[in-house]
Amino acid sequence: MKGKKVKRLIAVALATAMTVTMFPGITPENAGASRVKAASTVTNENLLKNPSFEEATPFTAHSEQNQNNKTGNWFYFQNSVKKEKGNAHSGEWSASLEKANDALEQDIPNLQKGATYKVSVWAKNTNPSGVKAYLCVKSYGGSEKKVPITSGDYKKYEVEFVYTGDNSGKNTRTAIWVEQANTGNVYVDDWSFTIASDLKSLSVENGTLTAEYNEDYTGKMSSGDFDFSFTSSLESEKAEKLTITEEKVNGKILTMKFAPIKKEPVEQKITVTATYKPKKQPLVVDFTVASSGETVTEAKLVGISAENGKVIGNLDVVPTIAPVKKDFVLEYKINDGAFTKAEVKEFTYDKANQNVALTFDKISSAIDEKKVTVKVSYKNVAKTAQFVVKLGSGVKYYVDATKGKDTNDGTSPEKAWKSIDRVNKEVFQPGDEILFKAGEEWTGALKPQGSGVEGAPIVIASYGEGAKPLLKPGKDWKNSHMDIANKVVSSPTVNNVITFFNQEYWEVRDLELYDPTYSQNAQTRVFRRGINVSAEDAGDLRYFKFDNLTIHGFRGPNDNDGKSSGGIIMTVTTNRYDASKRVRTAIHDISVTNCEMYDLGRSGINFISPWTTRKGDEWNKYGRFDYVGKGEWKPYENFRLSNNTIYNIDGDGTIVDGCKNAVVDHNTVYRTVLNCWYGVGLFNWNSDNTVFEYNEVYEASPSDALLGAGDGQGIEIDALNKNTLVQYNYLHNNAGGIFMWCCTATLRGFNGIYRYNISQNDGAKHGVIDWREGHEGSMAYNNTIYLDDSVKREWLKNGYTGGKSDAKFWNNIVVNRGEMHATNFNEQEIDYERNIFVGFDAVPSNDETVIQEDPMFVAEGTGGKGIDSLKGYKLQENSPAIDAGINIENNGGKDYYGTLLSDGKTDIGAAEYVKVKPEEPEKPQKPEQPEKPEKPEQPEKPEQPQKPNKPNTQQTKPQTQNESIKTADVSPIIPMMIVSIMALGVVVFLTMKRKNNQ
Ligand SMILES: [Ca+2]
Numbered sequence: 001m002k003g004k005k006v007k008r009l010i011a012v013a014l015a016t017a018m019t020v021t022m023f024p025g026i027t028p029e030n031a032g033a034s035r036v037k038a039a040s041t042v043t044n045e046n047l048l049k050n051p052s053f054e055e056a057t058p059f060t061a062h063s064e065q066n067q068n069n070k071t072g073n074w075f076y077f078q079n080s081v082k083k084e085k086g087n088a089h090s091g092e093w094s095a096s097l098e099k100a101n102d103a104l105e106q107d108i109p110n111l112q113k114g115a116t117y118k119v120s121v122w123a124k125n126t127n128p129s130g131v132k133a134y135l136c137v138k139s140y141g142g143s144e145k146k147v148p149i150t151s152g153d154y155k156k157y158e159v160e161f162v163y164t165g166d167n168s169g170k171n172t173r174t175a176i177w178v179e180q181a182n183t184g185n186v187y188v189d190d191w192s193f194t195i196a197s198d199l200k201s202l203s204v205e206n207g208t209l210t211a212e213y214n215e216d217y218t219g220k221m222s223s224g225d226f227d228f229s230f231t232s233s234l235e236s237e238k239a240e241k242l243t244i245t246e247e248k249v250n251g252k253i254l255t256m257k258f259a260p261i262k263k264e265p266v267e268q269k270i271t272v273t274a275t276y277k278p279k280k281q282p283l284v285v286d287f288t289v290a291s292s293g294e295t296v297t298e299a300k301l302v303g304i305s306a307e308n309g310k311v312i313g314n315l316d317v318v319p320t321i322a323p324v325k326k327d328f329v330l331e332y333k334i335n336d337g338a339f340t341k342a343e344v345k346e347f348t349y350d351k352a353n354q355n356v357a358l359t360f361d362k363i364s365s366a367i368d369e370k371k372v373t374v375k376v377s378y379k380n381v382a383k384t385a386q387f388v389v390k391l392g393s394g395v396k397y398y399v400d401a402t403k404g405k406d407t408n409d410g411t412s413p414e415k416a417w418k419s420i421d422r423v424n425k426e427v428f429q430p431g432d433e434i435l436f437k438a439g440e441e442w443t444g445a446l447k448p449q450g451s452g453v454e455g456a457p458i459v460i461a462s463y464g465e466g467a468k469p470l471l472k473p474g475k476d477w478k479n480s481h482m483d484i485a486n487k488v489v490s491s492p493t494v495n496n497v498i499t500f501f502n503q504e505y506w507e508v509r510d511l512e513l514y515d516p517t518y519s520q521n522a523q524t525r526v527f528r529r530g531i532n533v534s535a536e537d538a539g540d541l542r543y544f545k546f547d548n549l550t551i552h553g554f555r556g557p558n559d560n561d562g563k564s565s566g567g568i569i570m571t572v573t574t575n576r577y578d579a580s581k582r583v584r585t586a587i588h589d590i591s592v593t594n595c596e597m598y599d600l601g602r603s604g605i606n607f608i609s610p611w612t613t614r615k616g617d618e619w620n621k622y623g624r625f626d627y628v629g630k631g632e633w634k635p636y637e638n639f640r641l642s643n644n645t646i647y648n649i650d651g652d653g654t655i656v657d658g659c660k661n662a663v664v665d666h667n668t669v670y671r672t673v674l675n676c677w678y679g680v681g682l683f684n685w686n687s688d689n690t691v692f693e694y695n696e697v698y699e700a701s702p703s704d705a706l707l708g709a710g711d712g713q714g715i716e717i718d719a720l721n722k723n724t725l726v727q728y729n730y731l732h733n734n735a736g737g738i739f740m741w742c743c744t745a746t747l748r749g750f751n752g753i754y755r756y757n758i759s760q761n762d763g764a765k766h767g768v769i770d771w772r773e774g775h776e777g778s779m780a781y782n783n784t785i786y787l788d789d790s791v792k793r794e795w796l797k798n799g800y801t802g803g804k805s806d807a808k809f810w811n812n813i814v815v816n817r818g819e820m821h822a823t824n825f826n827e828q829e830i831d832y833e834r835n836i837f838v839g840f841d842a843v844p845s846n847d848e849t850v851i852q853e854d855p856m857f858v859a860e861g862t863g864g865k866g867i868d869s870l871k872g873y874k875l876q877e878n879s880p881a882i883d884a885g886i887n888i889e890n891n892g893g894k895d896y897y898g899t900l901l902s903d904g905k906t907d908i909g910a911a912e913y914v915k916v917k918p919e920e921p922e923k924p925q926k927p928e929q930p931e932k933p934e935k936p937e938q939p940e941k942p943e944q945p946q947k948p949n950k951p952n953t954q955q956t957k958p959q960t961q962n963e964s965i966k967t968a969d970v971s972p973i974i975p976m977m978i979v980s981i982m983a984l985g986v987v988v989f990l991t992m993k994r995k996n997n998q
């Protein structure tokens with residue numbers, strides 16, 4: 001007996017293996033000089049806890065908190081799973097299951113990728129024809145393995161599997177599960193979960209490795225089955241190959257000789273790392289080499305040199321004990337600041353050159369140039385060096401799916417990375433760029449790490465010539481929870497091509513994101529998105545710019561829950577269980593510009609958040625306000641949606657939900673509501689200060705739409721909004737109607753204004769206008785509406801009679817050339833004034849100045865595609881609309897065409913007449929540089945004092961209810977200030993122009 005140490009042979013990562021504990025009762029060897037040989041042995045171990053049920057530990061109950069982590073004990077699902085005295089296979093105790101869905105489960109973490117494992121259990125089934133039960137193994141990377149337990153007497157059941165590591169971060173689970181049960185029990189006992197090895201043990205002493213094979217092993221025994229390397233404690237970070245010089249087989253024992261490790265001035269611990277290749281099994285053993293008694297040499301740090309991200313330290317001599325990472329302290333200071341400690345990322349020791357290299361996260365220089373002083377300390381000696389970080393010194397990383405290699409450093413097109421996986425491993429720094437090669441294609445979930453800072457975002461873009469880099473989704477995965485439709489859904493299955501979580505300052509541009517499963521997903525329950533910007537309990541996050549992207553094919557559920565799927569979806573969540581960890585969170589300064597988005601699910605773009613509850617008496621004016629989330633309203637501020645084309649959408653083109661200061665301008669949105677019950681082109685919900693302007697929206701709810709295709713207006717002002725401006729838009733051929741204020745008595749809205757829009761040939765499934773109760777300060781003024789004879793229309797379908805309204809319909813032109821059912825103008829709610837109504841049998845009785853003469857358009861009905869195609873709705877010089885309107889303060893100052901409202905005499909309709917020289921062109925709108933939008937003004941209310949409240953006498957129609965629910969399930973998001981975007985843009989531009997200092 002040589003005083004052997006015995007270690008369990010374990011199947012975990014090497015780092016873990018090296019810290020394995022000794023079996024009780026075995027005393028670690030004293031490193032005394034008298035000891036000549038030291039050795040250790042590893043043997044297999046059962047990875048399950050409490051495998052025989054003889055232990056005193058009771059089972060743990062399944063709960064929401066532990067459902068994905070059942071390590072260290074058995075967990076039961078349902079009370080009928082019991083630990084039972086009797087019916088044991090050995091000892092006294094067994095476990096018993098009897099009801100359908102009974103399950104007894106245990107998870108094993110940290111398995112070794114590529115290794116083969118074997119799970120076994122002794123089990124019996126007292127009624128195999130009535131009780132269907134299985135030994136199961138899942139989350140190992142392949143599909144679940146199940147073995148039925150059918151024996152009436154105890155029998156050993158086994159499952160073998162290879163752990164692939166591709167298990168979505170879950171622990172591998174073994175379980176007994178009862179699928180169906182009639183009278184009877186399943187008893188289990190004596191579990192085993194081990195690596196499936198041919199080896200019984202491996203041991204080492206200086207010069208000899210001994211492998212003992214299992215008794216039933218019949219294969220060849222050879223050192224060729226092993227890879228060996230070793231490290232000495234004198235240089236523990238440098239592994240060397242261990243060469244076998246001689247080998248011998250005797251029975252089941254393979255003895256392998258190697259050159260003994262020489263003595264050094266201090267005692268060494270030699271750690272041998274082996275891989276048994278047939279089973280990819282890692283084995284770690286060690287032994288001690290005594291000191292030679294010679295004098296120990298120590299080294300001193302004599303100087304350092306530094307660049308951004310790396311320091312080289314020079315030593316005066318080669319020390320006996322090689323320096324290691326923890327011997328060094330790395331600090332730096334910026335300009336004249338104080339030294340702060342920096343984490344050493346990689347450490348290398350170059351013995352031949354007597355130096356060490358330490359790397360650290362690069363310091364970014366987002367705003368100013370920085371002078372950095374680095375200090376390295378080793379054995380009480382500190383040395384310093386300096387370098388300068390230039391403005392915007394980010395690193396460009398290149399990704400090439402064909403010619404790249406993940407072992408490259410990625411920093412040039414010649415040394416590009418290859419895969420999404422490699423990109424996901426890097427933690428990016430402010431100013432860095434991730435460039436995908438044009439014309440190439442990737443499949444997989446991109447989850448880039450890191451955040452930029454103001455002025456130095458991290459950019460994802462393309463390089464080279466050709467088509468936009470194409471990114472397609474990888475496998476689905478589950479999130480723990482998601483807030484949707486004002487409720488929380490557990491374990492939703494999701495799939496995003498690009499995911500951000502609790503990050504900020506990113507730009508993504510010039511890519512195509514495409515989900516080829518579009519056509520098969522009309523009914524899916526998977527929430528698929530091109531991009532998901534997510535956050536949880538992170539407070540205020542800022543700046544995501546999405547520009548020049550093509551996003552198509554991403555679908556999700558086509559009900560209200562599915563509103564959190566589609567093109568670009570923002571999702572805020574909060575801790576489900578621990579209220580003390582909840583932090584009101586929102587993502588600000590998101591912009592989407594110049595993108596083409598089509599063939600998408602329930603939402604082109606949407607915002608979700610649990611922070612939805614509005615406070616203030618106004619929300620409760622008519623009844624209990626019951627739209628509540630986890631907490632107080634926390635809007636996504638400064639969202640900008642500009643110059644995009646969005647079409648073929650199952651639901652809504654874009655929902656501005658839970659936003660403050662959102663601007664939606666110069667977009668073309670068409671063919672929406674294709675596959676859902678209620679939807680529109682664009683709308684807002686629970687948002688303040690939303691501007692929709694210069695958009696063209698058409699063909700909402702087209703005739704080939706599926707399901708209900710209800711609502712179907714172009715741009716809708718929904719509930720819980722304050723200050724919405726819908727202006728200068730071109731709405732046409734939307735089946736639902738033109739205007740909708742979709743509130744209820746308790747889901748209220750304030751100051752929703754439609755002005756200076758032109759509508760041509762919109763339908764009227766919900767009436768030409770749909771003005772629900774609960775709104776305050778709502779107005780439609782100076783709009784031009786032209787209706788041809790293509791469909792029969794009804795003026796007002798969902799008028800309400802609550803008598804609480806101050807709604808105003810002023811200065812509008814409505815020309816009807818078809819069949820119009822207009823018996824209800826709901827004058828008790830809506831004040832009509834100074835409108836032109838043509839083609840109506842009846843006109844509103846409270847429009848004291850109503851005009852029923854032809855407004856004399858230049859050429860009615862001639863609008864085509866594009867917001868500039870509407871010259872036909874200008875007025876001829878003898879139009880009765882000229883100077884005939886009410887002057888309204890804060891009216892935006894210009895008409896649909898940009899003509900200033902400067903004559904002090906407002907015309908009726910969306911066109912202000914000016915006598916122009918014949919061919920003077922109108923000022924074109926500039927889609928790529930929209931003007932800074934004004935904040936919505938308060939509508940003036942001087943002429944119409946608010947009516948007293950009247951009792952609400954009419955029930956809301958069921959449709960209203962549905963629509964409210966529809967909108968209620970959307971959640972929050974955030975817009976950004978234009979000025980700050982432009983400022984950032986300038987800085988970013990400058991940043992890009994600087995060469996990085998690599
Ligand atoms: Ca037992």
Ligand SMILES: [Ca+2]
Nearest residue numbers: 832833846847
């Ligand atoms: Ca009136």
Ligand SMILES: [Ca+2]
Nearest residue numbers: 883905906907
């Ligand atoms: Ca005028």
